[in-house]
Amino acid sequence: MTDDTATQNGQSADDDKVTTLKGMYEDYFLDYASYVILERAVPSIEDGLKPVQRRILHALNEMHDGRYHKVANVIGQTMQYHPHGDAAIGDALVGLGQKGLLIDPQGNWGNTLTGDSAAASRYIEARLTKFATEVVFNPQTTQWQVSYDGRKREPINLPAKFPLLLAQGTEGIAVGLSTKIMPHNFIEICRESIKILEGKKPKLYPDFPTGGTVDVSDYQWGKRGGKIKIRATIEKIDNKFIAIRELPYGMTTQSLIDSILKANDKGKIKVKKVQDNTAAEVEILIELATGISPDVTIDALYAFTNCELSVSPNACIIIGGDKPHFVSVLDILEHITHQTRDLLKMELMIKQKELEEKLHFASLEKVFIKERIYRDIEEAEDFPEVLDIIREGLEKYFRDPNEKAKKGDTRMQLLRAISDDDIIRLTEIRIKRISKYNSFAADERIAKLEEELKQVKHDLEHLTEYTIAWYQHLLDKYGKGWERKTKIGTFEKVKVAAVAANNAKLYVDRKEGFIGMGLKKEEFVAECSDIDDVIVIRKDGKLMVTRIADKTFVGKNIIHVGVWKKGDERTTYNMVYLDGKTGRAMGKRFNVKAITRDREYDLTKGARGSKLLYFSANPNGEAEIVNVLLSPASKARVKDFDFDFAELAIKGRASGGNIVTRYPVRKVTLKEAGKSTLGALKVWMDEVSGRLNLEERGRLLGGFDTGDLLLVINHDGTYEREELDMSRRYDPKALFFIGKYQDDMVVSAVYHEGERKVTLVKRFQIETSSPGQKFSFTSDHRQTKLYLATLHPEPEVEISWREKKEKKTKVIQLAEFIDVKGWKSLGNKLHDGKLVTVKELNEPYVPKVREVTVKATKKAAPKQEESGGIKPGDTIELDF
Numbered sequence: 001m002t003d004d005t006a007t008q009n010g011q012s013a014d015d016d017k018v019t020t021l022k023g024m025y026e027d028y029f030l031d032y033a034s035y036v037i038l039e040r041a042v043p044s045i046e047d048g049l050k051p052v053q054r055r056i057l058h059a060l061n062e063m064h065d066g067r068y069h070k071v072a073n074v075i076g077q078t079m080q081y082h083p084h085g086d087a088a089i090g091d092a093l094v095g096l097g098q099k100g101l102l103i104d105p106q107g108n109w110g111n112t113l114t115g116d117s118a119a120a121s122r123y124i125e126a127r128l129t130k131f132a133t134e135v136v137f138n139p140q141t142t143q144w145q146v147s148y149d150g151r152k153r154e155p156i157n158l159p160a161k162f163p164l165l166l167a168q169g170t171e172g173i174a175v176g177l178s179t180k181i182m183p184h185n186f187i188e189i190c191r192e193s194i195k196i197l198e199g200k201k202p203k204l205y206p207d208f209p210t211g212g213t214v215d216v217s218d219y220q221w222g223k224r225g226g227k228i229k230i231r232a233t234i235e236k237i238d239n240k241f242i243a244i245r246e247l248p249y250g251m252t253t254q255s256l257i258d259s260i261l262k263a264n265d266k267g268k269i270k271v272k273k274v275q276d277n278t279a280a281e282v283e284i285l286i287e288l289a290t291g292i293s294p295d296v297t298i299d300a301l302y303a304f305t306n307c308e309l310s311v312s313p314n315a316c317i318i319i320g321g322d323k324p325h326f327v328s329v330l331d332i333l334e335h336i337t338h339q340t341r342d343l344l345k346m347e348l349m350i351k352q353k354e355l356e357e358k359l360h361f362a363s364l365e366k367v368f369i370k371e372r373i374y375r376d377i378e379e380a381e382d383f384p385e386v387l388d389i390i391r392e393g394l395e396k397y398f399r400d401p402n403e404k405a406k407k408g409d410t411r412m413q414l415l416r417a418i419s420d421d422d423i424i425r426l427t428e429i430r431i432k433r434i435s436k437y438n439s440f441a442a443d444e445r446i447a448k449l450e451e452e453l454k455q456v457k458h459d460l461e462h463l464t465e466y467t468i469a470w471y472q473h474l475l476d477k478y479g480k481g482w483e484r485k486t487k488i489g490t491f492e493k494v495k496v497a498a499v500a501a502n503n504a505k506l507y508v509d510r511k512e513g514f515i516g517m518g519l520k521k522e523e524f525v526a527e528c529s530d531i532d533d534v535i536v537i538r539k540d541g542k543l544m545v546t547r548i549a550d551k552t553f554v555g556k557n558i559i560h561v562g563v564w565k566k567g568d569e570r571t572t573y574n575m576v577y578l579d580g581k582t583g584r585a586m587g588k589r590f591n592v593k594a595i596t597r598d599r600e601y602d603l604t605k606g607a608r609g610s611k612l613l614y615f616s617a618n619p620n621g622e623a624e625i626v627n628v629l630l631s632p633a634s635k636a637r638v639k640d641f642d643f644d645f646a647e648l649a650i651k652g653r654a655s656g657g658n659i660v661t662r663y664p665v666r667k668v669t670l671k672e673a674g675k676s677t678l679g680a681l682k683v684w685m686d687e688v689s690g691r692l693n694l695e696e697r698g699r700l701l702g703g704f705d706t707g708d709l710l711l712v713i714n715h716d717g718t719y720e721r722e723e724l725d726m727s728r729r730y731d732p733k734a735l736f737f738i739g740k741y742q743d744d745m746v747v748s749a750v751y752h753e754g755e756r757k758v759t760l761v762k763r764f765q766i767e768t769s770s771p772g773q774k775f776s777f778t779s780d781h782r783q784t785k786l787y788l789a790t791l792h793p794e795p796e797v798e799i800s801w802r803e804k805k806e807k808k809t810k811v812i813q814l815a816e817f818i819d820v821k822g823w824k825s826l827g828n829k830l831h832d833g834k835l836v837t838v839k840e841l842n843e844p845y846v847p848k849v850r851e852v853t854v855k856a857t858k859k860a861a862p863k864q865e866e867s868g869g870i871k872p873g874d875t876i877e878l879d880f
Contacts, residue, residue, distance in 0.1 A: 041172035042179050042324050045317045045335055046157035047136070048165025050172065052092045055081040057102060058155055060128050061137050068106050068125035075121055081147050081154045086121075093126065094118045099168050099209075101186070102132040112209065113282055115252030131478050136160045141346045156321070161343050162474065163189055163336040165317070166204070166329055177324060179316035181222060182206035182249075184329070186482035190475040193337045197468050204329055208486045210282075211246030215491045221328035222313040229491055232256070232307040236294045236729070244284040248309045249486075253278045259306040260286070267504070267530060268304040269297055295729040308491070341467040345460065352456045356415045359449040361422065362442065363412065367397045368426050369437045377427075390423045492691060504530045506548065510558040513538075518550035528563050535564035535592065539612050541577055541604035543653065545595045555600075559615050567593055570678060572621040573653075574645045576628075576660055576668050580609025585665045587643060588657030589623070589650045605656055614668035620706050621650065621678035627671040631664040643668075646677050676706045683724065685738060690730040699844075702740025709771055711741035717751065717778030717786040721771050736789040737845070741766070747777070747823075748795045748814045750830065750838050754783030759799075759835050761812075762827025763820045777823050787838035792845040800836045807836065 043050050049057070059077040063069055075089045082089055097105035098112050107124035110117045118124060141159040146152075169183030185207035192202035205216045206228065213231045220226030233246035247256060253276050263269050273287040288297055302308040315332065319325045368374060373393035380386045398418065399411040459466040506528050507519035514522075515534055528534075528548060536544050539557040545564050546552055565571075569591060576587045588603075595601070604610035614626055623646035630639040643660055680703025685691070687698045701710065709721045713736045721741050730738060748763045768775050778784050788797060795814040800807055818828045 041174035042177075042316055042318050043165055043170050043172070043181075044157055044321065045165070045319050045332060046339065047160040048163060048168070048170070048336070049158065049160075050092070050170070052078075052082050052084070052088060053096060054158055055154060056089060056093050056096065057128070057132065057136060057158065060103070060126070061133075064128050064133065066127070068104075068127050070122060071124045071126055072121040074126060080152050083148045090121050096168075097126055099183075100129075101167055102129055102136065102164070103127070104129045113247065113253055113278055114276070115254050131474075135162045135474070136164070138343075138347065140350050141343055159343050160336075161340045161470065163193070163333055165336075166332060169206075174324075177316055178314060179324075180312070180314045181317075181329065181332075182228070182311075182313055183208060185484045187475060187479045188484070189333070190471045190479065192333060193340070193471050194468050196334055196337045197341070197464050197471075202330055202333060204333060205488055206249075206486065207484050208249035210249055210251070211485045211487075212248050213487045213489045213491075214249075216488060217490055219313070221330045222315040223328045224314045224316070224326045225312075227310060227312050230309045230311060230486075231302060231491065233487075234298050234301060234307065236298065236731075239294060240288055242286050242288070242294050242298060244286070244307065245282055246485075247282055248306065249311070250309065251306055253282060253284055256306050257284060260284075260301065263300075263304040266304075269300045271297070293725075293728070295725075298729060302491075337467075340470065341463060344467055344470060345463055348456055348460050348463075348466075352453065352460070355449055355453040355456060359446065359453060360415050361425065362446050362449060363398070363414070364394060364418070364422055364426060365429070366439070366442045366446065367394060369429070369434055370439055370442075371397065374426075374429075374434065386427065387420060387423050390426060391418060394418055394423075492686075492693075504528050504532075504548065506532075506534060506561070506563070508558060508561045510561075511556065513556035513558060514551055514553055515546075515558070515561055516549050516551040525561055526563060533564045533566070533597065534561060536561050537573075537603070537612075537615060541602055541610050541612055543592070543601040543603055544598065545592075546598050559612060560617060562617060564592065564595075566595075569593060570620050570681070572618045572623075572650055572678070574614075574616045574618060574624065574648075575603065575612055575657075576614040576626070576643070576665075577604050577612045577657070578610060578665065579605055579607055580611075581605065581607035582662075583664065584662045585613060585628070585660040585668075586657040587645065587648055587660045588655055589645055589648045590653045590655060591650060592653055601653060603653060613665055616670070618674075618676075620676045620681070622674045622706060623648075623677045624670055624674040625672040627669050628660060629666045629668070630661065631666045634663040636661070636663045642671055644674075646674060650677075679703070680705050680708075681724075683726075683740075685730065685732070687732045690732050692724075692726050692728060692730075694726075699738075701738060704740060709741040711737065711739060711745065711766070711791075713737040713747065713789045713791075714774075715786060716776075717749075717784065718774045718776045719747070719766070720774045721766065721768070723771060736786070737791055739791070739845075745791055746793065746820055748788075748790050748792070749777065749786065749827070750788045750797065750799070750814075750835075751778050751786045751827075752784060752834050753779055753826065754781030754785070755779060757783075757833060758829050759787070759831040759833070760827040761814055761818050761830045762825055763814065763818055764823040764825065765820060767823050775823070779826075785834075787835060788840060790840055790842070790845060792840070792842045794842070796841040798837075798839045798841055799831070800838075801831055801833070802836055811841070 041050070043053075047054065056074070056078050058081065060069070060074060063074065063077060071090070071093060074093060075086045078089045078093075079086065093103070094109060097103040097109050104127050105124065106126065108119040109124055136158050138159050143156045144153045145156050147154050165181060166184045166189055167186055170179060170181050172179045183206065184204055188204060188207070192204050195202045204221070205219065206214055208214070208230070212233055215229040215231075218227045230248040232244050232248050232251075235243045235245055237243055244256065247253065257274050257276060260269070260271065260274055264271050270289040270292045271286050272289045275285045275287075277283040277285055286297075288294060315327050315329055316324050317327060317332065368390070371393070373390055376393055377386045377389050380389055395418075397411055399405060399409065399413045400417045401414060402417070405411075405413070504517045504527070505520075506515065506517065506525040507522045508515045508525050509519055509522045515525075515536060517530070530548060532548050533545050534548050536546070536554045536558055537560040538555045539559050540555075542555060544554055546554060572589055572591055574587075574589050576585055578584075579586055586604075590603075603612075616624060618624075623644065625642050625644045628641055628643050630636050632639065648658055682694065682696075682703050683701045684693050684696055684698045685701055686693055692701070704710075704724050708724065710724050711719065711721055712730070713719045715734050715736060744765075746763055746765055748761070750759065750761050752759050762777070764777065778786055793815070796811065797814060798809055798811050800809040802808075812830070817830070821827070
């Protein structure tokens with residue numbers, strides 16, 4: 001090797017092999033990186049602990065006497081093993097104590113909900129939990145190493161017989177890698193470990209102490225590359241208040257409130273006041289600004305604040321003590337489950353050895369005393385002779401395990417050969433014990449040891465069943481109080497543009513061609529969000545979509561401007577335009593579902609002189625009737641006629657359209673507003689999230705046309721008719737019925753009237769006409785309870801009640817029991833007192849969906865062509 005090569009490798013060429021500065025940096029950095037990964041940031045799979053946590057638990061175990069210890073004292077004891085100071089130990093100790101599985105805390109240990117820190121270490125106390133003392137420690141199965149200063153010994157890993165890592169979760173950042181393992185449910189860990197031992201496939205999902213809801217559809221069992229979404233639990237109180245009841249994992253009430261206030265300052269949401277009422281349970285009360293929908297605000301909180309978090313798990317652990325590995329939580333669970341079985345096997349083998357030794361000596365002791373062998377040593381001259389006399393006396397009654405029994409040999413076979421230590425131990429028995437020796441009690445003790453030894457051998461032969469029983473024991477003994485807190489669900493992706501608060505106003509200067517939020521002296525168009533897109537259509541037939549800004553030039557002579565939503569299939573644009581090439585008036589209907597921003601699109605055929613004669617935007621595909629007035633100088637016989645847009649099919653924005661007339665048009669005016677030609681809008685409600693949708697998720701609510709209303713009947717005995725709002729969220733558990741309202745609907749209700757203490761039946765039609773307002777059809781007494789409300793035309797119900805501790809049932813035809821009366825009537829008495837159950841026997845009522853069929857042709861304009869050629873109503877197909 002040349003001198004240059006040696007220098008490049010970090011060494012000089014001389015005999016001393018002096019390390020160069022470059023080599024020092026490389027070596028020291030690798031040493032540092034290795035140290036941080038193995039000794040500080042990443043846990044070991046064997047016990048699921050980082051070194052500082054392991055040393056804290058070891059110190060607590062050494063101190064353990066059942067009483068609480070000052071945390072300052074625990075920190076001092078731990079510093080004998082951990083060389084990184086009291087601050088690191090104190091923080092790790094508080095973290096373990098707040099999780100509550102291994103350390104039993106006393107005093108002010110902070111609040112994980114609010115983010116309040118723990119009191120000083122001299123004020124708070126800790127001790128090991130009963131779970132920790134039973135599951136984590138066993139000096140007989142522990143491997144030891146010398147502490148950093150050589151004065152103490154510490155465990156390499158604690159012999160934990162439970163997946164602590166999965167129960168507590170962990171997070172750490174090392175050099176070049178990180179680890180992030182979610183906490184999981186104690187009860188589910190035990191059950192899934194049992195499944196592994198039974199040869200079944202396990203499943204394990206995160207469970208957080210702060211509750212909330214988690215979407216695990218992309219969890220990938222915690223592998224690197226997976227992702228979970230976590231949501232706070234938000235409750236709608238009324239139209240002015242909403243409350244956050246549970247937090248996303250990793251959030252505190254203060255950090256969550258900060259994100260809400262930040263979103264409010266940016267105008268993404270509109271809230272009037274945020275109040276933290278958290279004590280033992282989370283409650284962040286949010287007061288909404290006037291006119292703001294609570295349902296939209298809930299979605300906006302998920303979209304713009306930390307009420308929804310996306311977390312990327314990364315199960316990185318140390319295996320074998322030498323290097324990190326990227327695995328899944330199921331790999332960890334399987335490894336620890338089998339490790340638990342191995343540790344239990346070691347404990348059983350140690351116990352077997354101990355029992356065998358006890359049984360061996362108890363047998364020797366019994367013969368030594370009962371057969372009075374101790375008297376034979378009275379004449380011995382020295383101690384070696386004493387040992388020989390005792391051995392000779394014992395061999396009369398016992399046979400070594402390797403010695404073959406001869407015919408007539410009735411000696412008892414020992415578990416092992418008699419050693420000198422056994423004989424010496426016999427000589428140390430006190431005379432007092434010999435004098436009080438009870439042969440019957442000795443036989444009982446030997447029988448008990450033999451029974452215990454038999455059980456241990458049985459457990460070793462059935463080790464898997466023994467391990468299953470171990471996990472079941474943990475589940476039965478410690479499972480109470482560890483029920484799942486986090487709900488598992490699937491989240492709809494919140495469309496940001498749909499829930500962003502209207503934090504801006506859109507204005508237009510039609511003549512000069514400007515639109516924007518800063519034109520406050522010009523014509524107001526609509527309230528909108530600062531992330532909305534704006535659609536503009538000019539008189540020359542040009543269309544453009546642009547992002548809203550303070551002031552944007554889009555072209556003069558604007559005839560339509562509005563907020564544009566991508567993928568909108570319902571909004572339909574109706575127009576009549578003059579074709580500059582032929583002079584004909586053309587009619588067309590189209591949607592604008594997708595577009596390239598800031599690009600002009602021609603809605604006419606593109607000929608010079610083309611212009612719009614009439615234009616309308618219809619949010620639900622309405623087709624109006626317009627009056628067409630021709631020029632007086634035209635040769636047409638009929639110069640004034642109506643044109644119905646319902647004749648035209650809805651096509652793309654590039655279509656040429658149909659001929660309205662070949663003669664010059666003086667003006668086109670609206671004559672009659674139209675109904676939707678798209679047919680009824682089928683709406684479903686997701687029975688999990690309570691959200692309305694068009695994707696056929698959940699329960700069909702009916703087909704909604706222009707002007708149709710939604711009927712909601714609540715468990716609290718109220719109903720309301722309201723306009724269809726796709727952003728509205730409902731609580732499925734609080735609803736008896738939700739669906740399209742029809743005038744002939746009859747509500748049948750069974751309820752207990754609290755003041756009169758009777759159960760009544762009433763049937764009524766909706767008589768109120770105020771949409772968006774709740775009306776109560778039961779009494780307001782606090783003990784009034786609505787059992788059932790149904791819209792079925794022939795409702796059949798089964799009721800049950802108790803009579804002298806006997807349950808009785810009866811089937812009632814409600815339509816035969818009472819006629820339809822007013823909605824304020826009390827109804828007819830069904831039963832004295834309360835009912836146990838009321839069950840509807842009919843299939844759930846679903847309003848019929850009215851299908852709308854649009855005719856292909858209509859007679860709308862008089863015949864204007866004499867013969868041949870293109871006639872009014874014909875479709876022109878154009879190639880672009």
